[in-house]
């Protein structure tokens with residue numbers, strides 16, 4: 102597994118390179134860490150994901166946006182091995198490569214071992230474990246994982262010590278150190294999000310995939326969450342995140358990918374993509390007089406209300 106620190110990207114150079122790309126779906130990136138091809142997932146007769154080709158730039162923060170039901174979480178589930186793509190039946194089989202390793206139907210454990218770690222829309226903090234115990238299960242080299250190491254006490258004791266040290270460092274960084282021995286169930290929603298992110302970092306991933314990191318986070322923690330994500334990028338970790346909070350998308354993304362009805366419909370720089378008519382249409386329906394670059398519109402609550410209204414309208418029409 103490559104270390105997250107192998108790629109100390111120069112931010113300005115990265116921005117310049119991204120700015121020079123064609124802003125079209127599936128565009129080749131200068132140095133993709135993840136390349137996905139023919140990733141299709143159907144539920145009954147409905148195609149939830151149908152991604153022909155997507156490249157995610159190493160060292161960048163990429164946002165994956167799109168209206169409710171666009172297929173963003175399903176795409177995350179597929180590439181991280183939490184769901185399996187449909188394949189065959191005349192169409193090319195799904196495959197994706199991450200950091201030089203090729204996958205088609207990997208297990209979640211295999212993906213995690215390759216250095217691609219995710220968080221979930223609904224936090225998966227294990228509530229009946231302490232904060233520290235939650236962190237330790239995120240470590241890649243848990244002593245129990247290797248029979249030989251598990252049997253030789255000096256070896257596992259050393260690993261356990263190292264894991265505890267790393268956990269403590271991360272808890273400090275995420276300002277959760279005072280909660281080290283508390284049950285995770287007692288944390289606030291925002292603190293659980295931070296814990297999940299900190300736990301994901303225990304294994305020093307090359308890429309972290311965050312599913313709606315801002316959902317349920319109170320405004321007091323929002324800024325610190327944004328700073329944590331930017332810090333990860335600055336340290337060389339690639340970040341791919343799904344988010345409805347357009348403010349966050351605009352402020353921290355280097356690149357934005359837009360999904361609608363399972364497909365990638367647009368890609369580009371945040372300022373360009375969010376004012377693109379195709380993207381605004383995907384969110385607001387065909388008739389609109391606003392753009393997503395407008396702060397009034399880029400309000401999550403408002404977008405959710407619009408989405409709900411569009412869904413309601415569709416139901417009424419059906």
Ligand SMILES: Nc1ncnc2c1ncn2[C@@H]1O[C@H](COP(=O)(O)OP(=O)(O)OP(=O)(O)O)[C@@H](O)[C@H]1O
Nearest residue numbers: 144147148149167168169170171172173174175176
């Ligand atoms: N396990 C499942 N069984 C049946 N349909 C599913 C399943 N998971 C997802 N879907 C459907 O697939 C489509 C894509 O869902 P998905 O959750 O990936 O969208 P999303 O873009 O992440 O939406 P949101 O932003 O609301 O989280 C939706 O129509 C959803 O109802």
